[in-house]
Amino acid sequence: MSLAALQVPVQRNDAGLAAVMPKLSELFGDRFQTSQAIREQHGHTTSWLPNQLPDGVVFALSTDDVASAVRLCHEHRVPIIPFGTGSSLEGHVNAPGGGISVDLSQMNQIVAVHPEDLDCVVQAGVTRKQLNDYIRDTGLFFPIDPGADASLGGMAATRASGTNAVRYGTMKDAVLALTVVMPDGSVIKTGGRAKKSSAGYDLTRLMVGSEGTLGIITELTLKLFGVPEAVSAAICHYPDVASACNTVINAIQCGIPVARIELLDELQVKAVNSYSKLSLKEAPTLLVEFHGSESSVKEQVELFASISEEFGGSDFEWATRPEDRTRLWAARHDAYWAGQSLQPGKRSLSTDVCVPISRLADCVVATQEDIKTTGLTAPIVGHVGDGNFHVLVLADDTDADELERVEAFIERLNYRAIEMGGTCTGEHGVGQGKMKYMAREHGPALAVMASIKRSLDPLNIMNPGKIVRIDE
Amino acid sequence: MSLAALQVPVQRNDAGLAAVMPKLSELFGDRFQTSQAIREQHGHTTSWLPNQLPDGVVFALSTDDVASAVRLCHEHRVPIIPFGTGSSLEGHVNAPGGGISVDLSQMNQIVAVHPEDLDCVVQAGVTRKQLNDYIRDTGLFFPIDPGADASLGGMAATRASGTNAVRYGTMKDAVLALTVVMPDGSVIKTGGRAKKSSAGYDLTRLMVGSEGTLGIITELTLKLFGVPEAVSAAICHYPDVASACNTVINAIQCGIPVARIELLDELQVKAVNSYSKLSLKEAPTLLVEFHGSESSVKEQVELFASISEEFGGSDFEWATRPEDRTRLWAARHDAYWAGQSLQPGKRSLSTDVCVPISRLADCVVATQEDIKTTGLTAPIVGHVGDGNFHVLVLADDTDADELERVEAFIERLNYRAIEMGGTCTGEHGVGQGKMKYMAREHGPALAVMASIKRSLDPLNIMNPGKIVRIDE
Structure with a gap:
């Protein structure tokens, strides 16, 4: 293949x-x-x-x-x-x-900021960092953070999420309304600025995640959030990925409103150390961050620490100074490049899946075993608070046998997540790479997607060959 | 008319x-x-x-x-x-x-409860109270509360929300996946149990709020939440509705994670007193409730009280005992019947709109003035933390002149909300009563809704004559 x-x-x-x-x-x-x-x-x-x-x-x-x-x-x-x-x-x-x-x-204009309504209007080409720089003085921020400094239009189109999603939701939740150019060139607005509405079909959510196959998003009305009074971040190491995952599962089940909770497996930590010149312990690691008032952050931290200890978490290190936190999260954000640097000549195939939180440990452990059995180099990193994790598989383009094993591994990973009640992509989107899993995941619902595609884009000119075949 | x-x-x-x-x-x-x-x-x-x-x-x-x-x-x-x-x-x-x-x-079976994933699967006829009774022992609850003990299928179909939406979101946020019988009798599942997914068009959100015009929801996978450790409720009176609304606006802008915040105008309080045998001060009133840990609720209460004082709030009364809270919220939930009892022989027309929070005071004040000028009896009650409020207009069925004035008033109210960047319905839905406002609110987007309707229900047999005309 x-x-x-x-x-x-x-x-x-x-x-x-x-x-x-x-x-x-x-x-x-x-x-x-x-x-x-x-x-x-x-x-x-x-x-x-x-x-x-x-x-x-x-x-x-x-x-x-x-x-x-x-x-x-x-x-x-x-x-x-x-x-x-x-x-x-x-x-x-x-x-x-x-x-x-x-x-x-x-199209990188910030059209309006309404601090009094906790929202803003931006053109689709504005990036998340640009927006956050612009609104810094308002005491507000835009929380969705997929790592890359992506454009907000692109983030909406792919239903992006990232590290903060466990507390602040995904682009599905952050978008109030969109301006969209439809396949015939007509321009629609999918909503107003009210916080909620029951006035008809939710075109906003239909366009979010449609990857440009139903229209082009040109403007977005986005929710903003108050910068938390207190932020505390920590790093903690575990004897194995199962223990790290079980810490996450318990923290979520206890209702700790954790802002971010990221898993790096031992290979990913090794890559980060080498790429970002750090000396983290090379063991399964969680990076966590808590947002809130001083006292609520303190409460969250204490509860989390006690859960973590139960699962053998060690070497807890707290970073309350912004510069320490920035260093920690920069290392996390460079995980993709760090992973790639493990074997510089190779192509890196990044794939993501998402499962119900109760199946997270099962899915990550089975995937690590699969990587080992298949003889691949593939660090794991994940937004595990959502049950979402990524595998970066390194493959030699010139080695047909290795490429075939990689392909088969990715296929097993996706089917494993779907079997567990999960999805073949938590945040990367379908594009071309995940189309083959859509039928298994959606069954007859895929025909409904195709029907919507045909009705809004009968000529099949909007980003054709992505998400769903028009004849499906 | x-x-x-x-x-x-x-x-x-x-x-x-x-x-x-x-x-x-x-x-x-x-x-x-x-x-x-x-x-x-x-x-x-x-x-x-x-x-x-x-x-x-x-x-x-x-x-x-x-x-x-x-x-x-x-x-x-x-x-x-x-x-x-x-x-x-x-x-x-x-x-x-x-x-x-x-x-x-x-169809009132609770199919499965997964406390470890904070979700459950129910048939569409299960009501919200039935679900909450069933899961009481798990320490979890389902927060969406539109007042009536509606069926969860119906709540999803109308994108219901209610008093808790300001903290917990609406049915749009609470539904993970749906089983839907499509207009041709085929059965689809719109998603799995993963907390997020980027795998294709968001059919879940398309069906939520589609009011049975695209298919019949027969089963729902719903998010559940931990019962908060501490709950505190309060009632507070204000010199005028503007002051009450401005208290709400400031509380939301300060990021207080208030669980519920409800406005009753003076006429509604009068109605509630008489119907529910209470002796509340007959002034614009806020009912508020805070959820969280003991210390976080204390913080929220203190911050809210200081904002409220700034806007002339008086006679603050706290209810931390469950029975006192229940009495307070029962009065709120009976607001519809209480309002109707103001003039028992009359028909009551309940309508709702929703505006950006910054326009809430403007919209409520202008609406009260309009009621006065038009000479109507129409108490106001609202989920004001979302910018959403309801007007219950009483009208004599046999009085053509009054009916005409009521109709004109409701029309002005809806257009006022739309002009302010809001919507003609925050939670009641479109049904038949709000179809006439859809073109003004959605412009060319209405044709996109009609196109989706035609594609999924070409025979126009699913709840025809609601939301959008198939030929729009």
């Missing part, structure tokens, strides 16, 4: 492309680019899937720009692939049938 | 009904009923809209029963109207084109 076999083919429309390209050029001038370098950059992602280049790239500055580009592509039946920062992992920005990449990174 | 003008007509299919009724009778025996009394009961709701009876009622015991009934109705193009407990307010269970009511109240 080859990686390319995962990529659902999409028919090219050369005549349509030949007609639409000069029109885009006329309309957008220098903001329509077709150079090989720019096309490569827009097909390229941190994905492990082979790159498939678009035929040209529109750099949009406004919702109107996006709508104009989409209308032209719609008229000529040419695929459109939205592009944020290119940090997605499952081949989301590939162009399997060619077409036009719509780059939203220059 | 008459109330019936709000009810979108649906074409009857007498031939289809004549064909399907004997088949339903054969299949369900005594569990298919066509008596006038039972049909009336199933068309009847707490709604203020004229009742429109179904032609027969199927009492379903299982998902298979529902699927069989739907398949027959699908084959004969006969409308299907799902029925839970009939406590919805906007005409959701009316049968404008006749058809078959599917009563789910006997």
Whole structure:
């Protein structure tokens, strides 16, 4: 089996492309680019899937720009692939049938901040760090943190979450409303700024996680949260991953409102030590962070420490100074690059699954055993408070046998999570890489997804070949 | 204008009904009923809209029963109207084109409780009180509380929320996955038990709030929460509604994780006093409740009390004993009946809107003035922590002039909320009563809703004439 076999083919429309390209050029001038370098950059992602280049790239500055580009592509039946920062992992920005990449990174205006309503309105190209820098003085912050400094539009499109999700939820919870350019070029708003509504179908949640296959998100209304009065972070080591996972399971079951709780297995700690010049004990490790008032953080810490001790947690180290916390979380955020550096010449395949919290230890332990049996190098890191973990599998591109074992391992991992009542992706999204698991996970519900896709994008031009086949 | 003008007509299919009724009778025996009394009961709701009876009622015991009934109705193009407990307010269970009511109240099995994952699986007819009684010993509870002891299926279908939503969210947040019988009788599961997933379109959230127009919810996987260690409730009076609203706005903006915060205006307090035999001060009143650890509740109470004082709050009364709290909240829950008892012979029209929290005082004050100018009797009560409030308008059915003024008032109220960036319904849903506001609130997004409706229910048999016209 080859990686390319995962990529659902999409028919090219050369005549349509030949007609639409000069029109885009006329309309957008220098903001329509077709150079090989720019096309490569827009097909390229941190994905492990082979790159498939678009035929040209529109750099949009406004919702109107996006709508104009989409209308032209719609008229000529040419695929459109939205592009944020290119940090997605499952081949989301590939162009399997060619077409036009719509780059939203220059749509980076913060339109409005409403501290009195704990919300803000941003263009889709604003990144999470940019937003948090901008609102620093308001005492508010945007908590969703997938690691990469992704664009907020891209984060909504892939239903991103990350380290803070256990307390603050995912993009599904953080988005109040979206402006979306639909496949025919019409522009809709999916909601207002009220905190809740029962007025009709939840188009906001339908668009969040639709990965650009139903429309292009151009503007977002997002919830903000007060910066907590007190923050305390800690690192703790465990005799084995089962003990670390059981600590997490118990902490969640006790209702500790932990803000972040991250697992690094022994191999991941080794990688982090080497990459980030740290000297952490090379054992299964939890990084935890608590948010709240001084007294509530103190309570959380005490309760967590007692659970942790029960499962053999040792060498507890607290970091209440911001600089110490930053160092700790920087190491966590560099886990991807650290993992890759274990075997620098190799391709890294990052995959994630998510299971009910009670099955977390079972799933991680079975996966570690599988890695060992299969003879792979594959560190594990995870947002374990949600039952979500990632495996970074290293593979030699030139070694067909190893690639085959990797593929088979990833397949077993995904089916294992689904069998346990979980999902084939907790936060990376489907893209191209996870389409093969959709039927097993969703059964007849997949046909309902395809029906929605057909109804909103009958020409199959919006990011085709991702999530669901239109004929499914 | 008459109330019936709000009810979108649906074409009857007498031939289809004549064909399907004997088949339903054969299949369900005594569990298919066509008596006038039972049909009336199933068309009847707490709604203020004229009742429109179904032609027969199927009492379903299982998902298979529902699927069989739907398949027959699908084959004969006969409308299907799902029925839970009939406590919805906007005409959701009316049968404008006749058809078959599917009563789910006997699907009242609690299928599984997973305390270790903080979730449970229930059939759609289980009510929220039944669930909470059942799980009392686990130390967990289900927090969504719309007042009525509604069925959980119905609560999901209308995206219900209620008093606890400010801390625990709405049905949108509480539902992990659904089993749904689709309009062609196929059965889907919209998700697993993982706490989060990025695997495709969010069918769970699409079905939550779809009011039976896209399918019938037959089973739900729901999140549960730990019963808080400490609970404290209080009642406080204010010189005017603006001061009460400003207290709420400030408390929310300060990030106090208040569990419930309810406003009763002076007229509503008067009604509650008389109906529930209480002697509360007849002034704008807030009922608040805090959940957490002993020390965190103490902190919340202190911070709230200081904000309240700033806005002239007086006669603070704390209720930490469960029986005192129960009395207080029982009075709140009886607000609907209490309001109605102000003028017993009249029809009561309950309507709700929701605005961004910063506009809450503006909206409530303008609405009170409007009530006064229009010369209506209409107490206000609200889940104000979400910016959501209800107006119960009393109207004499035989007084055409009063009915017209009531209609015009409700219209102004809804448009006022929409103009303020809010929504025409925070929790009651669209049903028949709010369809006329959908175009103003959603603009071109309404056509997207209609497109989804057409794609999943091309025969327009699932609860037709609700939320969105299929030809919109």
